[in-house]
Amino acid sequence: MAVTEHYMGAQEHSINTETFLNYHRYVPQAYVKYDLIAEPARVKLQEFWEFIKRSTLKPGYSSTAMLKTNDSGIWFTTTDNTFAEDLSFHAYSTVDYRTVNRTELYTMFGKTEPGLMNTLLLEELDIGLEGISVSPEGEMQKCILVFRPNSHVLSLLNLPNYENMQKFVNLSFEEFKTYNNASTSFSSPIRLQVDPDSDTISVEFVSAFFQKDFYISGGNHNSYLNRKNLYFERMLEAELLTADEVAYCKTNSPSWQQFSIKFKYSGGELVDKKLYTFDVSDFETVT
Secondary structure (H helix, E strand, O other): OOOOOOEEEEEEOOOOOOEEEEEEEEEEEHHOOHHHHHHHHHHHHHHHHHHHHHHHOHHHHHHHHHHHHHOEEEEEEEOOOOOOEEEEEEEEEEOOOOOOOOHHHHOOHHHHOOOOHHHOOOOOOOOOOEEEEEOOOOEEEEEEEEOOOOOOHHHHHHOOOOOHHHHHHHEEEEEEEHHOOHHHHHOOOOEEEOOOOOOOOEEEEEOOOOOOHHHOOOHHHHHHHHHHHHHHHHHOOOOOHHHHHHHHHHHHOOOOOOOEEEEEEOEEEEEEEEEEEEEEEEEEOOO
16 A cells, blocks of 8 residues: 655664664654554554653643654664565654653553663663654564763763763763753763663764754755764774774765764673664655
8 A cells, every 4th residue: 555654764784794784764743654553563652652642741732732743753664665564663752751650651561660770760860761662563672762962871881882982972072061051952862772671772872963064054065074074083083983884884874864873782792883874864755
């Protein structure tokens, strides 16, 4: 069945093996066609959105108002950009993790709150619940959280290359420590993905500049590319990526594409490095 939808698209690559893994497309909540999602996942995704509306609704506001913008929606993970098979669904709408009913959230999926989250909640950290990942069977696969770039969250994760990651943050986000609004900004967040059933976590560094910078510069590729190259130079300086790995990233994200780098850990060991690169940068209509 052919449908028309609005979406952004991103490729996921394994830097370790230099292979394309999956394709991700983003559909704003107002355009999500739930009748095309298999029932186990559909039911859980709709339950989650009702939970989000209850968690964010303020007196005098329509419960559907927050769902009419591009700030909430679903990322669909598929094998490729033909969208032939949905592998997972990532419900996206950032709320304050501390203020939501966390017991209700995890009970909804038959889970309990990961132990790591109990540790983080004891710290003076602003924690954003960016969303959850749901399998076609309706199981929660990941809890997706965001932290301010000037936070100390990395020091709490007990990861083997913590000092390298912190060096990259210090090099890349130093300006956020001096800006007056640093404490109230989630610009260029540190994204953390936590598996509720295992000790698998991922740390993702969103680039410190966005697609709007390209448009603000009047389409100046040189200015945008200089900043993108600086990101990778700092990855090299912090010894998070090798020269060959940077070359692979630049080959697959060569110019205007927004991107991010993610480090995946299991059992405290680094098991993969991933590149996410957007090949659709704005909303398009596809059939």
